[in-house]
Amino acid sequence: MxxxxxxxxxxxxxxxxxxxxxxxxxxxxxxxxxxxxxxxxxxxxxxxxxxxxxxxxxxxxxxxxxxxxxxxxxxxxxxxxxxxxAASAVVLGELARLAARGRLEVPIARTHPPEAVQEAFRALERRHTHGKIVLRP
Incomplete structure (x- = not known):
């Protein structure tokens, strides 16, 4: 691959x-x-x-x-x-099984508080993050 x-x-x-x-x-x-x-x-x-x-x-x-x-x-x-x-019960079930076995990796690039949502979107627009950008409550 x-x-x-x-x-x-x-x-x-x-x-x-x-x-x-x-x-x-x-x-x-x-x-x-x-x-x-x-x-x-x-x-x-x-x-x-x-x-x-x-x-x-x-x-x-x-x-x-x-x-x-x-x-x-x-x-x-x-x-x-x-x-x-991918939004189906079958796919979600498989993802849950992988997560339970520690086989699902979701890298988090960075987290932002809700008041920094514009900064989070700018990071997404640059497309150079490794992982997800998360808004945390």
Whole structure:
């Protein structure tokens, strides 16, 4: 499995069995090198051209999923499964089982009090956090 991330997040990916590849100019070349030239599936959680990148890498639309770029997905027939698709009793039950066994990791990037909600949203907009941003009561 390959994961796109900035350098500071590579160690975390490696710890979880993911081969890190740095995003930015030349991403397609780096992915091809890391994958040996074959990419079977692509999950996009960012948008901004990653569906097009998946197509450039030769991934079939049926094996592309984006939670952000619905327009590009619609144009090529890719999937748009996101948070809503996972909102089921079966999925929640599995998450609860994983949490009970200590197998579910949800990294927390930082916490904010409710009065700092604007600061929390600015951090989300920068898209360089490792983990969730939490508002604490």
């Amino acid at each position: 390959i994961g796109l991330a900035s350098e500071p997040h590579h160690a975390w990916l490696e710890k979880h069995g993911v081969l890190p590849v740095t995003y930015g100019p030349g991403t397609a070349v780096r992915i091809r090198e890391a994958s040996g030239g074959r990419v079977d599936a692509f999950i996009d959680t960012i948008g901004e051209g990653y569906v097009a990148l998946a197509v450039e890498l030769g991934v079939r639309p049926a094996r592309i999923d984006t939670i952000r770029d619905w327009k590009a997905a619609t144009e090529i027939g890719a999937h748009t499964y996101g948070e809503g698709a």
